[in-house]
Amino acid sequence: MTKKYDFKSIEKKWQTIWEQEKLFDTTIDKTKKKFFGLIEFPYPSGAGLHVGHPRSFTAMDIISRKRRMQGYNVLFPIGFDAFGLPTERYAIKAGIHPAVATKQNIENFTRQLKSMGFSFNWGGVINTTDPRYYKWTQWMFIQMFKAGLAYKGEETISWCPECKIGIANEELENGHCERCGSEVVKKKKSAWILKMQSYSDKLIEGLKSVDFPENIKKMQIDWIGKSTGSEIDFEIKDTNEKLKIFTTRPDTIFGATYMVISPEHPLIEKLSSKIKNLDAVKDYQSKASKKSDFERTQLQKNKTGVKIEGLVVINPFNKKEIPIYTSDYVLMGYGTGAIMAVPAHDDRDYEFAKKFNIPMIEVIAGGNINETAYTKDGPHINSEFLNGLNNEEAINKINTEIEKLGIGKQSVKYKMTDWVFTRQRYWGEPIPMVYCEKCGWVPLDEKDLPLTLPDVSDYMPTDEGLSPLAKATDWVNTTCPHCGGPAKRETDTMPTWAGSSWYYLRYMDPHNDKEFASKEALNYWGQVDWYEGGTEHVTRHLLYSRFWHKALYDMGLVPYDEPYKKRSVHGMILAENGEKMSKSKGNVVNPDTIVSQYGADTLRIYEMFIGPFDQAAAWSTNSMIGIYRFLNRVFDLTEKVKDIPMTQKDTQIIHQTIKDVSERIEEMKFNTAVSALMICSNYMGEKEAIPKTMMETFTKLLSPFAPHISDEMWEILGHNNRLAYENWPQYDEKALQTTSVNIVVSVNGKKRFETEIPTNLSEEETKEKILSLENVKEYIKGKNVKKVIVVPNKLVNLVI
């Protein structure tokens, strides 16, 4: 009787069994080695799962399933990162509560994820919008506040006029809001801020101890943007004020022909009485403030500015007077908001100087400053005591002089700013802080956590940009936890990145209502062993959560100073034409369609087969049919299984397959792992009868990729247990050996023919064997063999 591969009933059957048996539910088991595999938990949008999700999820599911079979106690958890603007928007539009929308979306995601057969720890699902979860997000915020890591500041923030929300630098795309695409403007707002910049060095340093791809490390290092330079004070002539500038090239100080201060620089206000063209300066200031970040970047190549008449600084080394300009190419938010401009040796200064006809002084030889700024190394000229020195020597020398004169010091600056931890939105964690006229900002008592979101009738921010929570006056008005007097609650909520900054810790102990996770769980599960996710989160989520974790570590709350031991990244799944999949383009593929047409196992393997895991890949429903055929053939193989011993060739093939599949999973070369399985199944397909042990081993190797069909086949092969906890096959190096090998014979590097000889002949033996061949005699007849190159078991090259 031929049994057909009926994926629908097979997948349903096994998903039900796994669920009933709670096969993948995880608890601490100290008798086993642990493995903590993590995928970035999804944002449960109304659109449902995207075909991009299964690429990453299947990869980690394969690794987790393999680890389980290798005897590890595996934690492979799932949860939902559910606070955020899209849900709030949807809720406003549909007129339902965001919590209701979230619940529906999570249900839909859960159904979809279960239909894919992922071996998640379904007993420990978390949801960042659950008060039992965000209680601990709030608790951690309070700990940071107490440790001095969170403060309320007045900050110039990027403001999206469309979303009415403050935007962190990380959420900007070319000066546009990454959500709605509007141009962002500058706005002063009071905001909660986390002192992330103070962790810059630790975040760079910590990368040494973790296994991240090099380019990911580099992206984080570049994002943090550490640069070492010097701060130098320039006296402002006829005043008591000094202009403090920051430069990485103090050695070029003799080439400074003008200074630039940012339009927001406080000195303009302070010395306004001395400025002769105050109107022009003020006018420029107001124009600059109205420019969006987008305009500023667009105008990169077209510098603007105004000379500040009436103010000059004195070069401390040659006492020359230097004029001051204000220009928005100098940013108040970086360094000291002021620079010394050396047009001969800096591209930006060069451009500005050309436009404003400012003279240049060449101080490093080697370039041609008539054409372009020279920014490379060379001997210093026109620089008094620095003449003749190279860049490094000159920098050291000038720094010594600067310190001797007491006019500055070496200093380190970072591009990465502190984390603006405030959103004027409803659908986020309430910030557990209260403002009291007498006591200032006071955190809630921990026993009063969680501080839950109040019910409000409308989720729009106020026109002044206050969070909708401000409208819930009953909720806002409270008493001070410190003095008991009247006080008001903070009405801003936390950004989306809050809940995701520590979720992996909650996974270790998801139901604990005494602590965010017990010490026992934190110690047992330790670091995340392998964290799989997308590149788009490298400078946002990944950096935030590393910071958050390090802060917890410094407070003694977690036992390791880095959360993730190893990180891998996957490429995006693109639409068939190579474009990004997006709702607006209408080219989104819904995994549900594929699962119902071909089955989850086919979709899983297809996504692994589609191309190199770390590279982008274009979807092709057409190509998926090949995987479906493969699984059908594999299923049919069970009919040919007999209780017979394996031949030597069988042994060699199956051991080669064990080796290839095992190694390639570890290297995330899933596409070639699948092809190794195909080669093995093609081989078995040609046989009259397949030895049972061979088929069993093959089924085990297939199971992480296609768990449903594998458990079904395992049952057909006469087993009544689950493959998930069977032993992962081991290969034997000796079994891989063949008795004869093909040797390529080439002449002068060109392949001529191949021939079979016994395996493992020595170089001498191979040479003899080959030279005695009739073919070879033909080729070398009448010619002079200069050299014979032998690569044992591979090739012989005759040089004639």
Next chain:
RNA sequence: GCAGAUGUGGCGGAACAGGUAGACGCAAGGGACUUAAAAUCCCUCGGGCAUUCAAACGCCCGUGCCGGUUCGAUUCCGGCCAUCUGCACCA
């Protein structure tokens, strides 16, 4: 502009401590089965030349372009070109 990555058949892609280029799969063409179609199975499948009834065999070219190192280069080195990703006036 800076940094990183990638360029291989009609397509997705294999093979890189230098050693048979095109594994595996898709598409295409031919055949078998069928009344027919689908499904399935078998064969062919980078380009060119010559030979042949036909096939095999044979020879030449071919891994973005130009050069170099080497007995031998998709792989290493130098210089270009193109595409993608990240960052972007950070002094």
